[in-house]
Amino acid sequence: MLEGVNVALGVTGSIAAVKTVELAHELRRQGADVRGVMTDSAQGIIHPWAVEFATDDDVVTEITGSVEHVDLCGYDGWADVFLIAPATANTVGKIAGAVDDTPVTTCATTALGADTPVVIAPAMHEPMYDHPGVLEAIDTVSEWGVDFVDPRLEEGKAKIASEEAIVCDVARAAGDRSLEGERVVVTSGATAEAIDPVRVITNRSSGKMGRAVARACYVRGADVTLVHGVVGPRPITGTGDSLEIDGDGNLPYATVRNVESASEMLEATREACADADALVSAAAIGDYTVEGSDEKIRSGQELSLALEPTPKLIDTIREERPELPIVGFKTETSGDERAMIEQARTALERAGLAFVVANDASVMGADRTTALLVHAEDAARYEGTKAGLAGEIADSIAAIGGDANG
Structure with a gap:
């Protein structure tokens, strides 16, 4: 997701700085090169050697005659993105007031002046986050084009966002945002039809492909709605992508509408597509449904189920939205x-x-895939990760939009 991206990572004096090492590792796992910048307060929480180890590069702990801030974030600077994670209330307020009295705020002032993208992940106690001055500072800096990764409000704290949320927003800031302003709906996962209150008819879809497409579209600037079905029966392996659901039931990269049956998925998708610019129908929607029993069917008896076909989601959406790219x-x-x-x-x-x-x-359920992208005139073979295929799909959607607008 971050292949070839240079990330300058600013660390300030929040206790969430203890998560910096793992965040730096995750940025690098996603392909980024990372260099650390630390305030004095941050160094009281985590040693610069730990950040040096995590980034495999020297850490900026003071601004010297070598003008480290310009080297990192100035015109033609090394960084493609300046990420501040965690950012304290103090740091956010200073950035809004153009106060640059720490290595991190000096780099922020420089980045903003040089149009280097800036991403801020706040972390503080919740009353501080709710302070009118802090909220005003966030609004001010947001108006300058800075991307804020919303914290998780839990236990009276505005906790730093998940690594997945931060990585997605860094990738979004660093990219060309080829889907900026577009509203993309993605269906994902399996559907399940109730036989009785306990048993269902479903399939083995894991939803990984649909979630990867939603993530790829978000990174390219889209506003994404994910209509997500149940996850089919899969063994527990301890691998695969995480589901970082927030307090509203959404993912860092998409507004989520959870559904179970094929009819629920169709209705939710119809609603989401009313003002959408594209639909990616990646869900494994059941082809058949059954009239379920209101009570549990007792075991040990012979049973026949009368299966009825479910409506085709794509055909229904096409009838309602004749021009929608699907x-x-x-x-x-x-x-x-x-x-x-x-x-x-x-x-x-x-x-x-x-x-x-x-x-x-x-x-189904794997992290890697082999697929054919079939167009009217040709077909291209893809072999690799589902994340990589998702990127190809998102780029093709952007190209379709560009051709339509051209």
């Missing part, structure tokens, strides 16, 4: 790529899709 997914089990392309083109032509992502059912 990306479809087609999952097969044959392993025959030629047959997969034929099936994808059938869906593409039937619903007037922008393109179709075709893959084999064996990739």
Whole structure:
């Protein structure tokens, strides 16, 4: 997500500075090069050697005749983004007032003057975060184009945002925002049809692909709504992406609408698509439903279920939004790529899709995938991570929007 991005990481005197080492590691795991900048107060909480170890580079602890702030954040400076995490109330207020009396605030003043993107992740006690002066400072700095990663309000504290939220906002600030101003709806996960209050009919979709697409669109500047179904039956492996849900039930990169059944997913998607600019239908929506029992069906008896087909979500949305760019997914089990392309083109032509992502059912729940991006005239093969495929999909959506506006 951050391949080739240089991140100057400012650390201030919040107790959340203890999380800086892991944050720096995560930024580097996502591909970034990181250099640390610390205030004196931060050094009282975490030693500069720890930040040096985490970043594998020297740490700026004072501004000298070498003009470290200009080297990092000035015109033609090293940093693509200046990230302050954690940022105290004191630091935010100083930035708003153009006070630069620490290495971090001096770098912030320089970055703002040089149009270097700045991302701030506040961390403080909640009463401090609610102080009118702090809120005014946040509003002021936000108007200058600084991106704030909202803290988690828990236990009377405005805790620093999750690593995933910070990484997503850093990537968004560093990128070209090719989907800026666009509203993208993504469906994800599986649906489940109730047989009785205990049992359901579902499938093995993990929702990883849809969440990766939502994240990729957000990083490119989009306002994303994720219509998320249940996660199908998968073994617990201890790997894979996390679900950092906030207090409102949303993800750092998307507003989430949780659904269970195919009819619920259709209704939520219809509502979300009313003002959307694109739809990515990545969910594994059940093809059949059943009239469920209000009471648990007793075991040990023979049972037959009358299955009824569910409405096709893509066809319904296409009828209501004839011009909406829609990306479809087609999952097969044959392993025959030629047959997969034929099936994808059938869906593409039937619903007037922008393109179709075709893959084999064996990739459900995995972090890596093999897929075919099938357009009307050609098909491209992709093999790699689902995050990488999500990036390809988001770039294709941006290209479609650019062609339409061109």
